[in-house]
Amino acid sequence: MASPTHDAASNPAWTPPSGKPPWSSRMMRAIWHGLPAKRHEAGWEPGLVTPAADGSPLITDHYFPRAQGDFPTLVVRSPYGRGLPWSPMYGMLFAEQGFHVILQSCRGTGGSGGRFDLWRNEAADGQATVSWLREQPWFNGTLGTVGPSYLGYVQWALALDPPQELKAMVVQVGLHDPYALFYADGALRLENALLVGIGMTYQHRGMASFARATLRLQRRLRSITTARPLRGACISAFGHEAPWLDEVMTHPDANDPYWSDASPGKAAERLNVPTSLITGWHDALADQTFEQYGRLRRAGCETALLVGPWTHTSALQQGWPEVFAESLAWLRAHLCAEPSGLRPTKVRVHVGGEDAWRDLDDWPLSPAATSWFPAPDGYLTQQPATDAAPLTSFRYDPAAPTPSLGGPLLSPAAGPRDNRTLEARKDVLTFTGPPLTEPMDILGPVSARLSISTDTGYADVFTRLCDVDAQGRSTNVCDGLAQLKTVGQAPSKVTVPMSFTAHRFAAGHRMRWQISGGAHPRYARNPGTGESSLDAREFTPVRITLHADSALLLPRGAKPGQPLGAQEPDT
Numbered sequence: 001m002a003s004p005t006h007d008a009a010s011n012p013a014w015t016p017p018s019g020k021p022p023w024s025s026r027m028m029r030a031i032w033h034g035l036p037a038k039r040h041e042a043g044w045e046p047g048l049v050t051p052a053a054d055g056s057p058l059i060t061d062h063y064f065p066r067a068q069g070d071f072p073t074l075v076v077r078s079p080y081g082r083g084l085p086w087s088p089m090y091g092m093l094f095a096e097q098g099f100h101v102i103l104q105s106c107r108g109t110g111g112s113g114g115r116f117d118l119w120r121n122e123a124a125d126g127q128a129t130v131s132w133l134r135e136q137p138w139f140n141g142t143l144g145t146v147g148p149s150y151l152g153y154v155q156w157a158l159a160l161d162p163p164q165e166l167k168a169m170v171v172q173v174g175l176h177d178p179y180a181l182f183y184a185d186g187a188l189r190l191e192n193a194l195l196v197g198i199g200m201t202y203q204h205r206g207m208a209s210f211a212r213a214t215l216r217l218q219r220r221l222r223s224i225t226t227a228r229p230l231r232g233a234c235i236s237a238f239g240h241e242a243p244w245l246d247e248v249m250t251h252p253d254a255n256d257p258y259w260s261d262a263s264p265g266k267a268a269e270r271l272n273v274p275t276s277l278i279t280g281w282h283d284a285l286a287d288q289t290f291e292q293y294g295r296l297r298r299a300g301c302e303t304a305l306l307v308g309p310w311t312h313t314s315a316l317q318q319g320w321p322e323v324f325a326e327s328l329a330w331l332r333a334h335l336c337a338e339p340s341g342l343r344p345t346k347v348r349v350h351v352g353g354e355d356a357w358r359d360l361d362d363w364p365l366s367p368a369a370t371s372w373f374p375a376p377d378g379y380l381t382q383q384p385a386t387d388a389a390p391l392t393s394f395r396y397d398p399a400a401p402t403p404s405l406g407g408p409l410l411s412p413a414a415g416p417r418d419n420r421t422l423e424a425r426k427d428v429l430t431f432t433g434p435p436l437t438e439p440m441d442i443l444g445p446v447s448a449r450l451s452i453s454t455d456t457g458y459a460d461v462f463t464r465l466c467d468v469d470a471q472g473r474s475t476n477v478c479d480g481l482a483q484l485k486t487v488g489q490a491p492s493k494v495t496v497p498m499s500f501t502a503h504r505f506a507a508g509h510r511m512r513w514q515i516s517g518g519a520h521p522r523y524a525r526n527p528g529t530g531e532s533s534l535d536a537r538e539f540t541p542v543r544i545t546l547h548a549d550s551a552l553l554l555p556r557g558a559k560p561g562q563p564l565g566a567q568e569p570d571t
Contacts, residue, residue, distance in 0.1 A: 014137035016064060019044040025087040032088075034321040036328060038096035040065035050132045052107050053124035056114030060129075063091035063101040064138065072142040072167075072335035073100040075129060077154040079109040079116060081204035089316070089324075090147065097328055098336065100138055104129060106154070109204040118200070118244050119153065119178055119262055126158035130165065141165050144335050146327055148172040148316060149285070150200075156292075159267040168334035169275040170327045171292070173283045173315050176265040179254050180288060185482045186252045187460055188524040188533055190225055192284060194234060195410045197245040201238060213237070225521035231534045249534055268295035274302040276330040278323055280310025281352060281478070281501060282415045284408045290500050293363060304330065304342075305363055307349040307502065311414035351441070352416075352477065353467055353504035364444035364500065364555060372433065372513065372552040380431040380513055385548035388451055388491065393545040394427050396459065396517025396528075402427050404522035406476050407464075408499065419466055419474040423514060429546060432468060433511040440505045444555025446478050446498040448513075451547035453491040459484055459542050460526040462519045463496050465552070466512040467505055474512055477503050481523055485530075491547045513552045517544055 020026070021044040045062035052058050061082050065071055076090045082103045091103045107125055108116030133139045143165040145155040152174020159169065175181060182193050194217060202213040217224075217237040227233035231249070234242065251258040265288075268275075275296055279289035289305075296303040306326045310319040329341030345359040374391055375381045385391075396402065402425065406417030423430050448463040464479035480498035505511055518525060527536035 016043055016066060017045050019046065021063065021092050022083070022087060024084055025092055028084060029088040029092050032320070035093070035324055036097065039098050040067045040096055042066065042092045042095035044091070050104060050129050052112070052114055053121065053128045054114060056107055057112060058104050058107065058125065058129065059111045060102055060104040061087070061091060063095035063103065065095050065098050065100075067098075070140040071098050071100055071138075072144060072331075073102060073133060073139055074144050074146050074331070075102045075104070075126075075133070075158075076145070076147045076151060077104045077106055077122070077126065077129065078147065078151050079106040079200060079204060080150070081105065081110045081206065084207055085316070089320070093324065094146070094328075094331075097332075099144075099331070102129070102133070105204060116200070118248075119157075122154045122157035123160050123264065126154055127161065127163070130158070130163045133165075142167055142335050144168040144170070144331050146170040146172070146331065147174075149175055149312070152176070153178075153264070156264040156267050159271055159273060160264050162267075162271065162273050166273050168331055169273055170278070170330055171275065171289070172278040172323055172327065173280065173285055173289070173310075173312050174277070174292075175285050175288060176292060177263040177288055178248075179259045179262060181285065182248050183252055183254070184480070184523065186254075187481055187483050187526070188249060188252065189522065190230075190524040191404070191521050192410055193245060193249060194221070194224065194237065197234060197238060197242050200244075201242060213239075221521065225524075228537045228539075229535045230524060252532070265292060265295070268292045268301070269299055271296065271299060271301045274330070274334045276304045276306070276326065278306045278308075278315065278326060280308045280312070280315045280319065281350070282309075282311045282406075282408045283315060284312045284410045284414070286408060287497075287499055290363070297362070303346065305347045305349075307347075309350045309352060309355075311408070312410050313412065314415070349443070349502040351443075351502045351504050353506055353509075358502070360443075366444070366556060368556045369444075369553045370556060372511070372554065374431040374513065374546060374548070374550055378429075378431055380433040380511060380552070384551070388547045388549040390453070390545050391548045391550075392429060393543055394429055394517070395541055395543050396427050397541040398518075398525040398527055398539040399541075401520035401525045402462070402516045402518050404519035407479055407519075407522070409522060416475045416477075419464075419476055419514065420472065423474055423512075425516075427516055429515040431513045431515075435470075435508050435510055436505055438507050441503070442505075442554050442556070443502045445500050446555065447553045448480070448496045448498060448515075449551045449553060450482075450494050450496060450515075451491040451549045452484055452486065452494065453489055453545045453547065454484075454486045455543040456528045456540055457486050458526060458528050458530045459486070459544050460518050460523065461494065461496065461544070462516045462523070463498060464514040465498060465501075465554075466514055467503065468510040468512050469506075470508045477501050479514075479519075481519065483526065491545075515546060517542065
């Protein structure tokens with residue numbers, strides 16, 4: 001659909017209102033350090049009404065630079081309210097840098113009219129918001145979008161049919177695929193589902209309401225996640241039924257019509273709007289960011305990628321100075337013709353284990369991979385097995401499930417953790433390589449090619465890469481989970497994606513491959529019976545046997561001393 005032509009000169013004159021941003025926003029703004037110096041004071045015009053696609057009123061706050069001149073506009077649409085932290089982080093900070101900012105509550109949230117229907121209305125309401133913008137006297141016809149998580153989803157929804165005024169996007173720790181938020185290979189990401197439910201239900205009602213609901217979930221998390229059946233157990237945390245969440249949990253199949261058109265990710269396949277992507281290695285949505293970066297690169301769209309040592313939440317906390325600076329540089333370059341803040345390379349990643357940033361020409365650097373194999377007595381070697389014989393086994397009991405520990409979560413428990421206590425359990429296998437004689441870098445996708453047999457026919461397999469230091473501390477680097485079905489004693493083969501990483505294993509450190517039957521409550525327990533994890537009342541322990549032809553696949557990275565982006569030669 002072609003966008004109408006915007007003529008800024010036709011808009012009536014605008015007199016800026018005298019309002020200041022809310023006191024709470026100004027106080028939060030005052031405690032931030034390490035940010036670019038502000039260029040202007042920020043003004044505030046709250047409570048504007050934007051018609052949604054169905055005519056429902058969308059409550060909108062307008063932040064603006066208190067200065068003469070034309071300034072581009074940023075659209076920030078959120079289901080989480082328009083107060084803290086969104087008001088200072090996006091309204092004030094960007095207005096201070098010379099942007100009009102529209103901070104809008106999605107339909108059915110934050111006082112906006114209509115009914116919130118997860119992801120269903122965002123494309124149409126985004127277009128309706130742009131139509132409203134064209135009538136505003138301060139809109140100069142240059143538009144950008146910015147925001148994290150679901151605020152990234154609404155950007156992709158708008159990009160399905162990008163308005164001609166849209167000149168730049170910044171998607172921070174962003175979502176585009178709701179199915180992948182809630183499921184991994186059909187296994188319910190239980191903790192994600194509960195946290196998203198609390199966020200969507202309470203955050204737009206204010207910080208106090210959201211904090212009370214979060215504490216209530218923490219207190220009841222164990223009883224909820226161990227309930228049999230699982231269906232309906234979340235009511236005790238929500239205080240009422242959450243029909244949309246029950247619908248999500250009832251549709252584990254990615255091909256179910258329920259998920260049709262849920263993802264606007266395909267917008268990246270034909271997009272020509274310059275787009276900056278930002279994520280962290282332990283962000284629960286990191287894989288979605290990497291997927292969109294690949295799509296944008298294949299489409300020939302101008303794009304940049306920043307990956308920090310962050311979780312989903314810490315990217316907007318400890319990582320905010322880097323995230324804000326990256327976002328601001330991109331928006332200034334493409335909305336204000338000020339490219340001086342852009343870095344010379346498309347990609348910047350933080351390398352774990354080295355605690356250093358690297359600028360790269362692209363991501364991933366190369367599809368080349370090296371294979372590491374499990375061996376008797378818990379060794380990890382580059383010598384492949386000569387057959388597919390059973391190597392070792394363990395018993396997974398869903399009534400006493402293997403606990404989750406760190407990794408890419410939405411909760412504060414996310415990130416790198418000491419795995420030694422977890423690895424001491426009898427239901428966790430570990431295979432450990434020899435101490436490295438020199439540093440080894442891995443940059444790119446990690447995966448596990450597993451050959452597994454079971455005695456019940458049904459199991460999940462969780463697999464993780466860890467870095468073991470000279471003192472024996474085992475720290476998680478990346479991981480993944482897959483479901484499998486087996487027949488008789490014959491092994492089934494499954495490849496488990498374990499996300500991407502940029503990590504240096506220091507000299508003297510060892511690589512460790514960890515394998516178990518789950519990670520609860522990060523994932524719902526596999527009951528071992530073939531029944532849905534949502535409805536199962538009876539659980540059956542399963543004997544999981546690993547066969548010798550399994551392998552851990554690691555990407556090749558630059559050796560120390562090579563130029564950044566240089567590749568290790570094939571051997």
